[in-house]
Amino acid sequence: MADKILLEIVTPERKVLSEMVDIVVAPGEEGEFGVLPNHIPFLSKLKVGELRFRVGAGTRYVAIMGGYAEVLPDHVTVLATAAEEATEIDIIRAKAARERAERRLAEARDRFEFAVAQAALQRAMARLRIAEKR
């Protein structure tokens, strides 16, 4: 019996990660879910947030900018719009993005602009939160 699962994270720009891991916890749209080996087939939408996984004793964090996850008994594939491991996050850029988003949020004139700014803010916040865990 397999005691590890293959975690693959891909984005349109690159393959972020492909590794054998012990457990994955992903930010599902209807709440966080954890995946251990031999999970039943499962397909979920992901929201902007934190995905973490454990290999041996170490836990690592990945910022996911929304997407989908497909779970099969022996592997998890994450299709993310964008994703970065905690150590890869550009903190300066994320901070700038947060400020920009806050400004836009304050200046938003209609619901659409507000929603766009809010989404941008969420992404920046997620990046910053996860960057702290490196």
Added chain:
Amino acid sequence: MATLRDIKRKIDAVKKTSQITKAMNMVAAAKLRGAQQNMERFNPYAVKFTEVIRRLAAGVEEVGSYALLARREEVKKIEVVLITADRGLCGSFNNNLITMAEKFIQAKQAEGLEVSITAIGRKGGDYFRRRRYDVRKRLTGLLNKPNYDDASSLGLELVEMFENGAVDEVYVVYPSFVSMVKQLPTLVNILPIVPEVEEEGEAGRREYLFEPSHEELLTDLLPNYVHIQLLGYFYQSAVGEHAARMAAMENATSNCKELVKSLTLTYNKARQAGITKELMDIVGGAEALK
């Protein structure tokens, strides 16, 4: 007959041209490498995404409940997205695409359909605007660095037009990447979405848990599928453009070399003829003095 100096000048000119084509060839080669890498990095995502979509679409019994999957019974307006390069000097690359698009558009117009065009890349846009086609939108510079944002904003727009009935079908003409030396102009129908039917493999029939529901997931995924497809076409077009330019410039460079060779031969012949003539004069003069 051309004088020595004329020939000389021509040789220099051709040599200069060949320097330029050589440089363009090398630039194209460098860009090609970058574009190819991008395409390869994108591939795993696209493959996976298509797989997921297929799996979801396979479980759909009632196509009618998904606006993006349903084929309209009456088609009045269609949109053609034509992808070409912004610049020329890449052989028949742009021309092949334009020809294909024009044939298709004329055929559709002959059927009495209204056709509007989204032109990506300057060349295609110029061509159709000059001929008074309805170019709804022009986008340039997209292929320099194909990215998800561009693809999704165009995708969203097309999906919206499709959903609110402004168009009934959307087609894309793009250069499908076959190999380094071959790009095949290809026409695909991206809206309504026609998911390729999956063979009844063991993965296909697996029971899935969905979160949120199957319907919501599919509704959410379908527009994204359009974006991903567009992005894939962008990547292929970028690679195709550079590959075509590289080949064209390589041809041009070797043609230049040949031309220089034959011109040099003419030059040497003319020079030799001049020398012989002068010698004859001298010998003739000396002979006359005896």
